[in-house]
Amino acid sequence: MSPPLQNKNVLVTRAKGQAASLIDLLNHNGAEVYHAPLIRFEPVITPMNDQALTRLASQDDWLFFTSTNTVHFFHQYCKRLNIHVHNRIAAVGKKTATLLHQLGYQVDFKPSIYQGTVMVEEFVATYGNQHRVTLLSGEKARADIPNRLKQKQVDFQKIVIYRTMMNRASQDTLQHFIEHIGIDACFFTSPSTVQAFLKLLHTNTISRQKDHLLCVAIGSTTANELENRQFQNIIYPDQFTTEAMVDCLIEYYQREGDSP
16 A cells, blocks of 8 residues: 555755654655755843843742743753753643653643643643743744733743744745645644745745645644635644644545545
């Protein structure tokens, strides 16, 4: 039996260093994978952040990690500042928790569903709202977690420890893939990848892509960004993981009768 994504050209836009497992899974399922990392990440290093993170070592705050990026950049900060934290830790999902464990941190709380608002709801239901929280965040993070913490009257501080940047180095690669390869499906793993796709692609190419490109979004927020930008063919899984994205694409082609 042929692999389900045989003869499918799939474009991955995820940042360099984060795309390997997704690319391997797509290859395993028979896809021909093309990688154009449209975004990159860099730390936000400020004296205010240094002070806030240094103080954590002597405070009883819960640390909320909302992505693997927050774990990665927090760990970099700790090494640079030579600080050792013993705070209790909440992780938004399985991959975030796994990376924390790999780096030697103990995870004390995970929500039953890997969503920020569920994380806050279940945290308060379990521990109450009397604990102070430090929310580690990216610059473009959604406001759903801070808003829900406010609604639940949880005392918290937000520390922005990384920012997302458009990766202009991939512009020519992206244009080549779109114009000459015949991409069947494109994986978007954040609204930032959608925005970068549109900014980096030549204007005269964009209209056709919006009408015909099959867009696989990691979740509803990214799907909404695609829809707001007038892309017409959008699918996304119920569970917001890259593994579920691949399953979603396979199921799409099986429904359409377009799999080997």
